[in-house]
Amino acid sequence: MKILNIDIADVTQAQLLESLTEGMLVTPNLDHLVMLQRDRRFYEAYRQAQWVICDSRVLYFCSKLLRKPVVESIAGSSFFPAFCDYHRENPGCRIFLLGGMGDASVMAQRAVNERIGREIVVDALSPSWGFDQKVGECEQIVDRIKRSKATVVVVGVGAPKQEKWIVDWKNRLPDVRIWMALGATIDFEAGLQKRAPRWWRTLGMEWLYRFLHEPRRLFRRYFVRDMAFFRYFSRQLLGRYQNPFA
Secondary structure, three states, rough: OEEEEOOOOOOOHHHHHHHHOOOOEEEHHHHHHHHOOOHHHHHHHHOOEEEOOOOOOOOHHHHHHOOOOOOOOOHEEEHHHHHHHHHHOOOOOOOOEEOOOHHHHHHHHHHHHHHHOOOEEEEOOOOOOOOOHHHHHHHHHHHHHHHHOEEEEEEEEEOOHHHHHHHHHHHOOOOEEEEEEEEOOOHHHHOOOOOOOHHHHHOOOOHHHHHHHHHHHHHHHHHHHOHHHHHHHHHHHHOOOOOOOO
């Protein structure tokens, strides 16, 4: 499905679990789509992703207005535990978690391994604030991933930082087959953030649930910045949208 200036894969979660054997996975939501109109580096990072998956129920509902809507929304925070379950008996799946604050990544590592019943997460690291601008720290992270012998790396440091970091450093780690940019997933796995109940998610109201829990942090994002998506999307419906980076 084409929405604004990206193509979104029309797959179900079951199909994705079966097909995702290599490549970079990103999970666009409304906030990403707004940034993709203004940030060329972010847009170029998206163009390098082999898997672009609809993360948002709101985006899923909007796609119903297009000629070819997406078949299913796949939230990254739901997909990751499903991915771990799918590879429960696969010794070739070894995951490195990069993200979260403080002990979040280590807490997530412990929780995932206990649930799966094996050391599927081989190492975890919460980088410093602004680590992506520190070449020395990035070199150390790359070396640690290499020593862990991970084949899958989950980066959860927020967009657009996580996508840009993957593109900048993934070629240094040829043994990593799968890269996933998954936002707050590490914090969810660590138990530091709570996902909305299922019925909130089904109705496409998870964003409201998160806002009610963090209104000061999320007000500007949801009620100011993300509103621009509907302006861009209206142009697409009217056949007047133009890719700013074309």
